[in-house]
Amino acid sequence: MSGRDGDDRGAQHKAIERAVSDYYTGKLRAFGATPGGVDWKDAGSQELRFSQLRRVFDGNGGSLIDYGCGYGGLLGFLRNSGWTGRYLGIDLSAAMIEAARAHCANWQDARFLQAAAPDETADYAVASGIFNVRLDVSKEAWHGYMMDVLANMNQNASRGFAFNCLTSYSDHDKMREDLFYAEPLFLFDFCKKNFSRNVALLHDYGLYEFTIIVRKHV
Numbered sequence: 206m207s208g209r210d211g212d213d214r215g216a217q218h219k220a221i222e223r224a225v226s227d228y229y230t231g232k233l234r235a236f237g238a239t240p241g242g243v244d245w246k247d248a249g250s251q252e253l254r255f256s257q258l259r260r261v262f263d264g265n266g267g268s269l270i271d272y273g274c275g276y277g278g279l280l281g282f283l284r285n286s287g288w289t290g291r292y293l294g295i296d297l298s299a300a301m302i303e304a305a306r307a308h309c310a311n312w313q314d315a316r317f318l319q320a321a322a323p324d325e326t327a328d329y330a331v332a333s334g335i336f337n338v339r340l341d342v343s344k345e346a347w348h349g350y351m352m353d354v355l356a357n358m359n360q361n362a363s364r365g366f367a368f369n370c371l372t373s374y375s376d377h378d379k380m381r382e383d384l385f386y387a388e389p390l391f392l393f394d395f396c397k398k399n400f401s402r403n404v405a406l407l408h409d410y411g412l413y414e415f416t417i418i419v420r421k422h423v
């Protein structure tokens with residue numbers, strides 16, 4: 206990639222991040238620090254996603270970066286299930302980070318940062334819901350953006366990472382133009398070839414989406 210191409214891509218990503226941040230800030234303003242405020246239908250589906258992502262952990266410790274943490278729903282879910290590790294939540298939206306700090310004020314060993322990338326590394330990284338809403342960004346540009354975020358997660362998580370995406374196996378009459386439906390088999394193959402030999406594809410939990418777990422240690 207020439208320097209000029211890299212600059213163009215960087216500028217495009219910044220524009221995507223601004224649009225995505227505005228979109229979720231709007232949801233938070235409308236629905237508050239609730240599943241609706243991060244654009245989920247209900248708490249049940251939000252927690253079902255968390256329980257899939259949680260499978261990346263070996264046990265109840267270690268450190269975690271939560272990409273697109275929203276108001277910090279995952280932290281409460283993990284603490285309530287006995288996870289005692291160090292947590293860093295990052296989010297593009299400043300309002301979301303403010304809401305997360307208030308919502309999670311009573312949890313220990315947790316920090317929130319408004320950023321697209323973390324300021325430290327961790328054992329694990331997860332991302333729930335950050336690849337779904339592409340607004341009016343082209344599918345090609347969104348795909349490139351997603352690949353860069355995955356590379357960043359891989360770089361910052363030494364033991365493994367996990368993420369979810371809407372699936373291209375969704376019913377066609379229900380698919381929306383502003384959402385991104387990823388190819389599960391492509392991403393499985395990509396993660397195997399680029400990140401680790403130990404990759405799981407979970408596509409058996411009843412939502413129109415899938416989770417990929419990349420384990421660097423078994």
Ligand SMILES: C[S@@+](CC[C@H](N)C(=O)[O-])C[C@H]1O[C@@H](n2cnc3c(N)ncnc32)[C@H](O)[C@@H]1O
Nearest residue numbers: 229243273274275278296297298321333334335
């Ligand atoms: C669908 S919401 C899910 C929030 C949270 N993960 C949950 O499940 O409760 C996605 C969140 O990720 C944030 N976000 C989207 N793309 C991001 C990115 N590339 N980096 C950091 N945050 C991002 C949005 O601002 C939003 O708060």
